[in-house]
Amino acid sequence: MSNFYITTSIPYVNSEPHIGFGMEILMADVLARYMRQYKTPVIFSTGTDEHGGKIAEKAAEAKITPKEYADKVSQSFRDLLPLLNISNDRFIRTTDPAHEQRAQLIWKNLSQYIYKSTYSGWYCVGHEEYFPEQVVKANNGVCPEHNRPYEQLKEDNYFFKLSAFTPKVKEAIDTGRLQIVPQSRKNEILSLINGGLEDISVSRPKDKIGWGIGVPGDDSQVMYVWFEALMNYITGLGYPEHQDFKQFWPANVQVIGKDILRFHAAIWPAMLLGLGVELPRLLYVHGFITVDNKKISKTLGNVISPKQIVEKYGVDTFRYFFLRHIPSYEDGDFSWDRLEAAYNNELADQLGNAVSRTAAMVSKYQKGIIGDIPAAEHDIGPYRQALEACRFDRALDEVWEQVKGLNQYVDEEKPWELAKAGDEDHLREVLAYLVGALLEIAELLQPFMPTTSDKIQEIFGSGILKEIPGSLFPKHEPQPAT
Ligand SMILES: [Zn+2]
Known part of the structure; x- marks a missing residue:
C-alpha cells in the first residue's frame, strides 16, 4: 500500500491557538488515524511559522528576543496536541536549523525563477x-483587520516569476492533478488565476525586517516569511535527498483554511513546478468558525480556547462537535448552547445510552457473557466515501444513523420481554447483535473519537462484558436558574 503524507497549515506564532486551528488539526488527525487503521504508513506533520516583522515587533514589546517569543508561543501550539489527542508524527518549526538550511537550498534551486527588482x-x-x-x-489606507495604516514600501526585493507558471497551475487544477475541495474554493482560485498571476515579492530588506532566513548570496535581504513557510511541507520530509521525501512526497492531503487559499493553490504549486517536484494530490479547504454568529475577535471578547471546552466536556466531545456540527465544506458556528445540546442529545442520550443499556442487559440477563458476536453487516461505503472527500460531518452522520438504528432496534425487540418470556436463544441473539453493532460503531468512530472507541472495545471486545464505572457521557442535568 502506498504511503500517506498529510499536513496542516503551520500557524503563525503571533497569537495563542484558537478553536479554528483546533478544528483544522483535528481534521488532519482524523484522516491520519483513518489511514493507519488500514495499515498505511503515515506521516502527519504540523508545526509553527515563526519569522517576520510582526514576531519581531511582539518580541520587542515583550522585551525578549524574537526567538524567545517564538519559543513561548510555539510551545502553546505544542501543548494543544495532547490536549486534543492529536496523533501527529512531526512538529516542524520554521526556526529549526534544518528548515532554514533547506529553505536556502530551495531558494537556490528556484534561482532561475527569481530576479531582483524594486517593489x-x-x-x-x-x-x-x-x-x-x-x-x-x-480601505482608506488602514487595514480593517489590524486597524493600522498600510506601510508604503519602495524597496529592492527579490521577485518570484509566478506569472510564468499561470498556465501550468491552472491546468493542474482544471484536470484534477491538484484536486481542491470543496468545489467552491476550486472555483474561487480558478477565477483568481484566470485574472492572471503577477510575479510576487519574496524578500524584504534585512534592515527593515531582520527576523528571517537570509537570502543566499545577499546579506542585505531575508526571505519573505510566507515564501519560506510554505517550504516547510517539503523541508520537513528532508527535501531533496532524504528517504522520507522520496517515499512520502507528494502530500496526499494538505489541510488549510480558506484565508490562505491563494498561497496554497497558486504560489505553492508554482514553487513546486519550479523545483520540478510533484504537486500535492488534494488540498482540502475548511471554512471559518464564528462564535454566537459573530466573528471571533479579541475586541469582542469572544475568543474561546480549546482548553476551556476540553476541561468542561472532555476531548472527545470537542472532537465530535467540531467535526460534525461545523460543516466540513462551509463556515460554521460555535455556541455553548449548541455544544451542550449536542452533548446531551447525541452523546449522552444516543451513543452513551446505547452503550450503557446494552452493557446493563448483558450483565443482567447473561451474567456478562456475550458469546459469539456476529460481524456487522452495514454498508460502510458511504462513510468511507465521505471521509475520503473530507466530509467529516457526513461521515459522522453515517455513524449516527447506526447509533440511532441501534436504539430503535432495542425499543422494537424489547429484550426485557424476551427475558420475561424465557426466550433465551432469541435474547442471546439480540444482545449479540447489539454488541456486534456497537463494536462496528467503535471502529468507525476510531479516527474521530479514539478514547470513546477504545472504551467501547474494552467493554465488549473480549466477548465477556467488562464493566467500567460511570457512563461514557453522563447526561448534564439542567442548571437551576440563577
Ligand atoms: Zn492587516
Whole structure:
C-alpha cells in the first residue's frame, strides 16, 4: 500500500491557538488515524511559522528576543496536541536549523525563477502580506483587520516569476492533478488565476525586517516569511535527498483554511513546478468558525480556547462537535448552547445510552457473557466515501444513523420481554447483535473519537462484558436558574 503524507497549515506564532486551528488539526488527525487503521504508513506533520516583522515587533514589546517569543508561543501550539489527542508524527518549526538550511537550498534551486527588482506598493505587517493599490484605497489606507495604516514600501526585493507558471497551475487544477475541495474554493482560485498571476515579492530588506532566513548570496535581504513557510511541507520530509521525501512526497492531503487559499493553490504549486517536484494530490479547504454568529475577535471578547471546552466536556466531545456540527465544506458556528445540546442529545442520550443499556442487559440477563458476536453487516461505503472527500460531518452522520438504528432496534425487540418470556436463544441473539453493532460503531468512530472507541472495545471486545464505572457521557442535568 502506498504511503500517506498529510499536513496542516503551520500557524503563525503571533497569537495563542484558537478553536479554528483546533478544528483544522483535528481534521488532519482524523484522516491520519483513518489511514493507519488500514495499515498505511503515515506521516502527519504540523508545526509553527515563526519569522517576520510582526514576531519581531511582539518580541520587542515583550522585551525578549524574537526567538524567545517564538519559543513561548510555539510551545502553546505544542501543548494543544495532547490536549486534543492529536496523533501527529512531526512538529516542524520554521526556526529549526534544518528548515532554514533547506529553505536556502530551495531558494537556490528556484534561482532561475527569481530576479531582483524594486517593489513599490503596500504592506500590512499585521497580515505579513503585500496589498494592491485598489485594496488599500478601498480601505482608506488602514487595514480593517489590524486597524493600522498600510506601510508604503519602495524597496529592492527579490521577485518570484509566478506569472510564468499561470498556465501550468491552472491546468493542474482544471484536470484534477491538484484536486481542491470543496468545489467552491476550486472555483474561487480558478477565477483568481484566470485574472492572471503577477510575479510576487519574496524578500524584504534585512534592515527593515531582520527576523528571517537570509537570502543566499545577499546579506542585505531575508526571505519573505510566507515564501519560506510554505517550504516547510517539503523541508520537513528532508527535501531533496532524504528517504522520507522520496517515499512520502507528494502530500496526499494538505489541510488549510480558506484565508490562505491563494498561497496554497497558486504560489505553492508554482514553487513546486519550479523545483520540478510533484504537486500535492488534494488540498482540502475548511471554512471559518464564528462564535454566537459573530466573528471571533479579541475586541469582542469572544475568543474561546480549546482548553476551556476540553476541561468542561472532555476531548472527545470537542472532537465530535467540531467535526460534525461545523460543516466540513462551509463556515460554521460555535455556541455553548449548541455544544451542550449536542452533548446531551447525541452523546449522552444516543451513543452513551446505547452503550450503557446494552452493557446493563448483558450483565443482567447473561451474567456478562456475550458469546459469539456476529460481524456487522452495514454498508460502510458511504462513510468511507465521505471521509475520503473530507466530509467529516457526513461521515459522522453515517455513524449516527447506526447509533440511532441501534436504539430503535432495542425499543422494537424489547429484550426485557424476551427475558420475561424465557426466550433465551432469541435474547442471546439480540444482545449479540447489539454488541456486534456497537463494536462496528467503535471502529468507525476510531479516527474521530479514539478514547470513546477504545472504551467501547474494552467493554465488549473480549466477548465477556467488562464493566467500567460511570457512563461514557453522563447526561448534564439542567442548571437551576440563577
Ligand atoms: Zn492587516
